[in-house]
Amino acid sequence: MNLVEKILARASGRPSVEPGEIVVAKVDRLIMHDLSGYLTSQVFEKRVNTPIPDPTRVVMVFDHHYSPPTEQQANVLQHNRKWAAKHGITLHDCGNGNLHHAAVRNGHIKPGMIVVGSDSHTPVHGTLGALAVALGNDSHAGTVLPYGKAWFKVPATVRVHLEGTPNPGVTPRDVALWLVGRIGEGELNYRAVEFAGPYVRELSFWDRWLFPLLCVDLGAKCSFVEPDEVTEAFVRTLPGGAAPELLVRGDGDEAEQVLRFDVGEVEPQVACPPTVGNVKPVREVAGTPIQHAELGGHGGGRLEDFRAAAEVLAGRTVHPGVRFNLVPSSREVFAEAAREGLVLALHEAGATWFPPSTGSNQAYNMGALASDEAMISTHARNFPGRNGSPDASMYLASAATVAASAVAGVITRADDERGNA
Amino acid sequence: MTGQTFAQKAIQRASGTAGIVPGQIVDAYPDLYMSHTASWRCIRTLEKMGVDRLYDVDRVAMVMDHISPAMDAKTAAHHALCREFAQRMGVKHFFDVNSGIAHIVLMEHGLVRPGQFIIGTDSHSTIYGALGAFGTGVGFSEITAAWVTGKLWVKVPESVQVVIDGELAPGVYAKDVMLKLIGDLGADGLTYDSVEFSGSYVEGISVSERMTFCNLAMEMGAKNAYVAPDDTTLAYLDEAGVPREELEVLLPDPDAAYRATVRLDGPTLAPQIAVPHTVDNVVDVGDVAGTKLDQVFIGSCANAKYDDLVIAAEVLAGHKVAPGVRLIVTPASAKIMARAAANGVLTTLIEAGAMITNPGCGACAGNGGAMTDGETTLSTANRNFQGRMGSYHSKIFLSSPATAAASAIRGVITDPREVVAEVVA
Helix, strand or coil: CCHHHHHHHHHHCCCCCCCCCEEEEECCEEEEEHHHHHHHHHHHHHHHCCCCCCHHHEEEECCCCCCCCCHHHHHHHHHHHHHHHHHCCEEECCCCECHHHHHHHCCCCCCCCEEEECCCCHHHHHHHCCEEEECCHHHHHHHHHHHCEEEEECCCEEEEEEECCCCCCCCHHHHHHHHHHHHCCCCCCCCEEEEECHHHHHCCHHHHCHHHHCHHHHCCCEEECCCCHHHHHHHHCCCCCCCCCCCCCCCCCCEEEEEEEEHHHCCCEEECCCCCCCEEEHHHHCCCECCEEEECCCCCCCHHHHHHHHHHHCCCCCCCCCEEEECCCEHHHHHHHHHHCHHHHHHHCCCEECCCCCCCHHHCCCCCECCCCEEEECCCCCCCCCCECCCCEEEEECHHHHHHHHHHCECCCHHHHHHCC | CCECCHHHHHHHHHHCCCCCCCCCEEEECCCEEEECCCHHHHHHHHHHHCCCCCCCHHHEEEECCCCCCCCCHHHHHHHHHHHHHHHHHCCCEEECCCCECHHHHHHHCCCCCCCCEEEECCHHHHHHHHHCCEEEECCHHHHHHHHHHCCEEEECCEEEEEEEECCCCCCCCHHHHHHHHHHHHCCCCCCCEEEEEECHHHHHCCHHHHHHHHHHHHHHCCCEEEECCCHHHHHHHHHCCCCHHHCCCCCCCCCECCCEEEEEECCCCCCEEECCCCCCCEEEHHHHCCCECCEEEECHHHHCCHHHHHHHHHHHCCCCCCCCCEEEECCCEHHHHHHHHHCCHHHHHHHHCCEECCCCCHHHHCCCCCECCCCEEEECCCCCCCCCCECCCCEEEECCHHHHHHHHHHCECCCHHHHHHHHHC
């Protein structure tokens, strides 16, 4: 069995499981943000309203809001706070990071766990070797909260094997975006997508993170990277350290299909409106004016992103027509960025720091665009109307491309921006 | 004939009218017209008037501070309109959403100078008196009119001297002095008066503390406020890049006529708190110590300057914000953010559990920090009116940054002298 099958077999008390089987499995973690927590709690209180056994399994992170601009939005957060306190649910309040980064940084996710959440990017926790799946709010309220369980149809696995050496200036984020374009949106419906191969093995934990993150756009049920020494070393740095009793490694080769790619073919990429799958080489849209740039969201706001931006911005300043937002993915990243001097360096280059959160994602607390404005960001989504006006445009790219574009005022390859210096 | 007050001299300079007296109405030509995020209202009014020529575009200063960044497509469109207008008209002093609070930004950039007459679309424009300028708040229509005609009528105010002598006790700050004065004199105590601060305490304080003074003078009804420029002022202006030879310092005459003189003794003052729901409802911190808090806000043009953040960081160093309490810190300007990032103040605040937001008005102007029914915030801002921060059924208390930081650690309103003593012991 592979990792997904082994986790499901253990959690459902079966000796083995096969793709297509439906099992009821014990859930180790339910993670929710302020919006999904609100909806889940409403259904739970109205329709279920039982005690929650083992509420320490349940984690809520306020991330779409960091500082509510209206009383109505404050009411949502206050409702969630009271609900979390009533049941003993772990709450990370405003300013502690976005849901998935805060969940990892605070030690809530460990390899081998079954993690569910209503955020569509929940499968990102497959980076740790967990089985992480996005469910609906009603499923959380109806089965996960009262019973600690959920049903799963065991997915068939597709292995994405990445090899080769990336060209200079090509970052893991470019490779990840390129894959969405190559494989195609919705092409791997309900599959478990394993990211493997020498390219993946060489990546750091936070660079691997960018691959399971995108599986939802392929239509996948979940995604994973087989845990190895990189995973284990990373997990040891987390609060609570490793949970070796949960660790699972696959011992079979159950992939239904293997997709092989040479990352040497990749050049810097940008996902253009209106969907994540509309991926093009940066050079094809170079010159497109942008008024907003942002490092943040589940695909950005990492230390790696701020370091990359600092490198691009060294000796340069943000274009006067551009607002460049920096949104750390967690309090830990913000503190480390401050200690490393990245906060000062990027601020002095003309960028603006915002509280650890999901930043402009869906524009609950910031990041609304006027019609005809455009933003380039490291966010995970670019659907029209997600950030203010439905006539605004959102482009998704690597931190280096975002930073270079913030300097140029138009979409630009980072190596072009360096070349212009 | 008796001598002249600062207000008489400033309005005489701005109006070109000699020998003016309190109560007289004259046309004055402001040196600077400040408008904030709501500049779009002025632009729309201008369009309705069908005018496209400004009297002097170099006197226009726009700062996108009250809603920064945009919270929805509508405010994003307002910002876009202001940017487009500034570019089309050649407004040099345009400061976008990443700059900070208008008052602080303009002073840091050397746009506020002693003796000037400055109007702004914000009631706390009295703050410009910290540099010896005449600053006063006006409406959007007045700003639009000044854009076109270059002038605005003004009634010459009477003047009141406020004299504060002696050092303050440790743990007591400029904010406490002002809250005490506002409490004693009342929200209408100095209505339409020009307030001249003086005394040994005022002479010894920084420009930042003088900003807190002149900012909060508005809450006693002042038309404008003033601290006589001295070496401290000159050093600040040097740093802001104002050439000394361009300075036109105006000092009141020793025999000027004042409507009243108010005195306050510095050394006997305790930390003060303005309790809901008016700024003049002021008590000693001990009277409300123990009041449970949900949120603490260190921000606003009154108290989010660099030294305010330093004081907060000193109190918070080695402590954590109490569980269940949200501490929001909003630096007043991008320059202040840079200083705080450069020397570890920011790191201390982040590690203590504060949430640092982008520079601007933030929660003070209702863009963030909204409360729900029954919640309580302790704020370093200048207003605590009912419903200003979200729910009509929430409460705002006002204090100094030291009291705010100490209270964030304990989760209840706390005399900062207790926490500082704890650190020393």
